[in-house]
Amino acid sequence: MKIGVAGSVGSDHLMTFPGKFTDSLVAGSLEKVSLSFLVDGLDVRRGGCAANIAFGMGVLGLNPILISAVGKDWEDYEAWLTRHGVNTSHVLVSETLHTALYMVTTDTELNQIASFFPGAMSEARNIELQPIMEKVGALDLLVISPDDPEAMLNHSDVARAQGIPFAADPSQQMARMSGPEIKRLISGAAYLFMNEYELALAIQKTGWTDEQILEEVGVRIVTLGSLGAKVESANSEPVVVGIAQERAKLDPTGVGDSFRSGFIAGLAWGLNHERCAQLGSMLATYVIETKGTQEYHFTQEEFLERFALAYGENAAVDVGAHLVHFGF
Ligand SMILES: Nc1ncnc2c1ncn2[C@@H]1O[C@H](COP(=O)(O)OP(=O)(O)OP(=O)(O)O)[C@@H](O)[C@H]1O
Ligand SMILES: [Mg+2]
Structure with a gap:
């Protein structure tokens, strides 16, 4: 199955401030704010939704095609993704802009001050799917994950027009998309991924019912x-899958993306939706247990052992048959 994953690629710069931001904010003197916080921790991590999703698929042995706009500074990141099975040959490299960058400082009260620089991500609207498909062949599935909103809408228009099955995954971009934009993104999608809050927001913004x-x-x-995940369609009974128990809860960033990686890998392997959701949940658990969104690893044996523990021997047998290319 030829799968394209469109969306953001970026780096996260996470800093910790050993005090309270609010101690530096003087009530009544907030017209002019000029503050600099001396931080004592800096963590730089690979991120971006499309990169996270494609990485997880690559780790499971697939070879997803990354469709994204990045800056020239992305050489190291590219090497990393390539090493983990991602096809990066069709990424648009901006001549002028830096790869998207998210910078956040967290204080002792877990208050956060953050900035997001989209950088090269704004050029994603210039990406054309047609020339990519002339090289790689027609996609069997296009995943549209958070990105430049115009790029997301373009991708769904092209997919619909050309009959390419697509997965709409608006996630964080739900917040800034209007009702009509959300309708345009999701109508006709083969798959729609959302968390519960995003679904409520979609209902509110589009005026559509559940x-x-x-x-x-x-x-x-x-x-x-x-509580896991629910898989539904208009003409079948919903399937609910619970989580795979985590050994530690270190950092939940990226759980949503890795769930998608596992679910889509299951689709590529022709597994039923229950198995797909179980695979997604297993991968999400690995992410929770590690700091960062692309830092987890496992052997085939260990993965299957935990999978069997969470979902039973039969489930592990179904999945095990496909884990043959695996090994990072
Ligand atoms: N505490 C947890 N323990 C184990 N697995 C979890 C836990 N929380 C979430 N998951 C897994 O991750 C999946 C996605 O989680 P969630 O619904 O929180 O996504 P999300 O809100 O989109 O997250 P984010 O956008 O912050 O990555 C869940 O379906 C579940 O399989
Ligand atoms: Mg999410």
Whole structure:
């Protein structure tokens, strides 16, 4: 199965301030703010939704095609993704802009001050799918993950027009998309990924009911945080899958993306939706147990052992048959 993953690539710069931001904010003197916080921790991590999703698929032995706009500074990141099975040959490299960068400082009260520089991501709207497909062949599935909003809408228009099955994954971009834009993105999607909050937001913004949204898409996957995930479609009974128990809860960043990696890998292997959601949940658990979104690793044996523990021997047998290319 030829799968394209469109969306953001970026780096996260996470800093910790050993005090309270609010101690530096003087009530009554907030017209002119000029503050610099002396931080004592800096963590730089690879991120971006498309990169996270493609990485997880690569780790499971697939070879997804990354469709994204990045800066010239992305050489090291590219080498990393290539090493983990991602096809980066069709990425648009900006001549002038830096790869997207997210910078956040967290204080002792877990208050955060953040900035997001989209940089090269704004050029994603110039990406054309047609020339990419002339090289790699028609895609069997296009995943549209958070990106420059115009790029997301373009991709869904092209996919619909050309009959390419697509997965709409608006995630964080739901917040800034209007009702009509959300409708344009998701109608006709083969798969729709959302968490519960995003689904409520979609209902509110589009004016569609829960059922109407379900009728607009083939399969809807709603992640429920620690309660797992629900897979629904208009003409079948919903399937609910629980989480795979985590050994430690270190850092939940990226759980949503890795859930998608596992779910889509299951689709590529022709597994049923229950197995797909179980695979997604297993991968999400690995992410929770590590700091960073692309720092998890496992052997085939260990993965299957934990999978069997969470979902039973039969489930592990179904999945095990496909894990043959695996090994990072
Ligand atoms: N506490 C947890 N323990 C184990 N697995 C979890 C936990 N929380 C979430 N997951 C897994 O991750 C999946 C996605 O989680 P969630 O619904 O929180 O996504 P999200 O809100 O999109 O997250 P984010 O956008 O912050 O990555 C869940 O369906 C579940 O499989
Ligand atoms: Mg999410």
